[in-house]
Amino acid sequence: MLAEKILQTQGFGSKKFCQQLIKEGHVSFNGEICTQLKTQFSTEQLKFTVYGEEFEYQEKVYIALNKSAGFECSHQTTHHHSVFSLFPEYLLNRGIQCVGRLDQDTTGLILLTDDGQFLQASTHPKKHVPKRYRMHTTDRVSDEQINQLTLGVELRNEQGIFAATDVRCLTPNILEMTIHQGVYHQVKRMLAAVGNKVEQLERISIGQLQLQDLDLDENEWRYLNAAQVEAAKMRDET
Incomplete structure (x- = not known):
């Protein structure tokens, strides 16, 4: 995949902005600065940095958040903060959405993702995710x-x-x-x-994903690994 396309898919901005980041030497892939726009990289286990901050390429993101009271699971809020204010811009650019909702006064585990199929499967009333x-x-x-x-x-x-x-x-x-x-x-x-x-x-x-196992403080979030994503899908057989 082209270097600029990798940055775009990971939420770092428009094609033009990502090209500028590369040309100005702000991006490295697998430890080496890349300034050539037409350079191709394999995305498998790819690590890259933007302004010195390291990231790992993720085709889709699955996130667990330990929500505190006073936050709404909405982009458009009226009286409270939005949970989306807790996330960096590159994740918002990926279009992450809440998997279901918690009321503003309800705390605890909520999942967010940019995977539409996972979102639909997890929230469909017939799926019975406990x-x-x-x-x-x-x-x-x-x-x-x-x-x-x-x-x-x-x-x-x-x-x-x-x-x-x-x-x-x-x-x-x-x-x-x-x-x-x-x-x-x-x-x-x-x-x-x-x-x-x-x-x-x-x-x-x-599902079988436990908040206590994630070791998250209030309003702290983390990426889920493949096993944790599968645990969150675990539903009843009845």
């Missing part, structure tokens, strides 16, 4: 409420029964459960349906 949440509740969680959540509840203006799996109390007011759909405000609405209320909500896993 997502696990930990929440603080206003009232103590009763055994009856756990049973109701496990058996399933009806949600206003939604079709079907919405059930959680592996519902567990860590303390009387801290609950964990896994959901397999993804309708609007589902966790909060399910708790309301059994007579309780969510005070704080954190997503702690997607």
Whole structure:
């Protein structure tokens, strides 16, 4: 692939701007400065630098973010910050999008990608990718409420029964459960349906990808490797 095309695909700007970066000697490939526009490189395991910062060529990017409260999963926000403000321009130029959404007051794991097929497969309601949440509740969680959540509840203006799996109390007011759909405000609405209320909500896993294994501080992000991407796709067999 042409040097300028590599820079373009990795989000570093227009063809003209990438050509200028190369001609001015700001780019190196595999440790050597490249100033010739027509130079070709294999993208397999390719490493390059721009202004001295090192990058690895990635055909598609898969990113995990540990979102804090006060950030919206949208480019156009009104009252809060956008999660996209946490990322460098070269990733925004690649058109990364959130894989699903978290409310501004919900914290925890969210994925972003520029892979349209992965985005569609992960968010399609029929795919049933499990997502696990930990929440603080206003009232103590009763055994009856756990049973109701496990058996399933009806949600206003939604079709079907919405059930959680592996519902567990860590303390009387801290609950964990896994959901397999993804309708609007589902966790909060399910708790309301059994007579309780969510005070704080954190997503702690997607598929088999665990937030605690990623070692991310709030609003910190990292690229996922191939095994982690596959873990995030892991869905129910039922």
